[in-house]
């Protein structure tokens with residue numbers, strides 16, 4: 815990473831993170847700060863499949879449009895960013911899914927536990943409705959195995975103006991922009 819020099823780090827890690835993100839995802843993010851971002855799984859176990867080309871569960875080469883995060887069945891799923899619940903799914907791939915819109919970004923959470931009925935998702939006491947505002951870090955679901963899933967995990971995907979981004983690049987930018995890692999004069 816040519817920008818990870820000591821001189822650049824004195825400028826502050828937030829700027830560095832933005833540079834790194836712009837380098838890995840060709841979208842306009844210069845005015846974006848990632849500190850508000852929340853890691854979407856409360857009981858992380860492992861990253862089980864990255865974004866990009868992969869051999870899928872059927873043994874066929876495919877593009878994987880998100881990041882798979884394994885967690886125990888029923889683990890809380892938290893909204894990555896504040897926004898509005900835009901839609902929800904119940905299909906054979908994503909399974910039960912919730913899509914949240916935050917400005918030009920959309921974030922998708924698949925393979926949830928619970929039920930989707932029309933414009934409402936329920937899981938235990940949790941109830942989400944299309945059009946409902948959510949805060950960053952708010953409980954929006956529980957890890958399940960619905961849809962095309964070989965084990966309990968969250969398929970987490972983020973798009974910007976319709977283009978899918980690598981969520982791992984955004985997680986790295988979030989980590990770099992945390993105040994505790996800022997270089998202070």
Ligand SMILES: [Zn+2]
Nearest residue numbers: 880881882969
């Ligand atoms: Zn996935």
